[in-house]
Amino acid sequence: MMPDKKTLCIDARMLHHSGIGTYLRMLLPYVLAEFSVTLLGDPEVLKAYSGEAAIIPFNAPIYSIEEQKQYKSIVPHTDLFWSPHYNTPVFAVKAKKRVVTIHDVFHLAFFKQLSIKQKIYAKLMISRAVKASDAIITVSNFSKGEITTLAHAKPGKITVIYNGVKQKPLTGVFETVAAKYKLPAKYMLYVGNVKPHKNLKGLVAAYLKLSTEIQQQYKIVVVGKIEGFITGDESLFELINKNNIKDHIVFTGFVNDDDMDTIYAGASLFILPSLYEGFGLPPLEAMVNKCPVLVSNLNSLPEVCGDAAVYFDPQDYDDIALQINKVLSDPSLSKGLVMKGTERIKLFTWADSARQHIQLFKKLINS
Structure with missing residues (x-):
């Protein structure tokens, strides 16, 4: 990793989840080429990136109290901390800037269908993610409108970056x-x-x-x-x-x-x-x-x-x-x-999606 590169820390625990995992896996190669990256997650799961990124073990369950307890000590001093999902640190971490990706606000849109526990968590975490982050990435103009309306985010704080899709199929027999x-x-x-x-x-x-x-x-x-x-x-x-x-x-x-x-x-x-x-x-x-x-x-x-x-x-x-x-x-x-x-x-290409992510990350770091 080049010493002159800006530092980026990513919560990568959802690397092999279906939607968010795909999003992370497709963007990581581009991000690793531009920043000095630290990945948080299971070292065994992240071992494919060990030659290109620093890896800090972080196995606290998603959405847990334990993850919130550990964030403060786990997240290193960094120029930018990126949460690819709305389960961001509730308290301050050692990052100069923070960015979160909120793919949708389903839990707020279908609030009445949630249990009391789910309602409390969704309201608290999405609200905190919106307030604590210096920028919000979302994946469609529809989601931007929902985040603005239901999570009361300022439109100027939200950047819409579409997901990509691989352009060639790998069809077997x-x-x-x-x-x-x-x-x-x-x-x-x-x-x-x-x-x-x-x-x-x-x-x-x-x-x-x-x-x-x-x-x-x-x-x-x-x-x-x-x-x-x-x-x-x-x-x-x-x-x-x-x-x-x-x-x-x-x-x-x-x-x-x-x-x-x-x-x-x-x-x-x-x-x-x-x-x-x-x-x-x-x-x-x-x-x-x-x-x-x-x-x-x-x-x-x-x-x-x-x-x-x-x-x-x-x-x-x-x-x-x-x-x-x-x-x-x-x-x-x-x-x-x-x-x-x-x-x-x-x-919808991952190269274009990555370019826009990197552009936003650099803009945040340099602001």
Whole structure:
């Protein structure tokens, strides 16, 4: 590490989480080239970066009192401390400047659905992250508006930097991947968790409205974590069991990155019926893999997907079913979506996202 480089400390404990982990892993190579970096996290997880960054062991659980107790002593003297999520230090740390990335404020938007404990934590931590940070990064203009309205942040403090998406797929042999995850021959693909706001239940309800012929031809493949969410959607499984369609829904569980492109490429369509998204990376990943995209017409999704997707009202199951049927029955529509998607993804590169992050970091450090 060059001595003349400015110092940057990053809380990297979420390196292998799905959304935030991808965000961190994609940006780190660019950031390491520009700054003298210290990473906080599990040394075993971070060992791939040990030659390029200093590593300080930090294994306190995310969202815990323990992490707050340790931050003050763990964070070294540094020019800038970057929190890639809103669980920032509540108290002062040895950093000249602080920046936080707030991907969305779902917990404030769906405040009524939270437990008392969740409400207290979300309100406290997001409010503290907004006040204690010298700058806030977010991933869409939609999220900027939400942070301004619900977290009372000053608009001038917020910088919108879109996520990137890799521009070339790494597609393997479909038969091999299909056997590994027990994929059907034809399927519509959902990527995400089963939290209620993701509205997978809405997709299943719409699927039930499709013709028997389509149901016999196409199944739903769900890629993502099923268990372990405090706000998991039990009613989803009740709907599946009640209508005897368990054999029509394939839950793959965790899928490694090498196989994910193949699963996207093998799908007849990708669908995201979410009620709340700060950005929404899976639709872009589907576009990379030439898969037609259908998404909710709410929040950030129109901003991200532009004219390269078919939109529907996620709370209108008849509308969801109608749009699915349109794409499956019209090859020219499907082909057109693929062509538009190929152009759309060019607007979202990790190199450009990294350039904007680095530019903001340097501006903060030098101010």
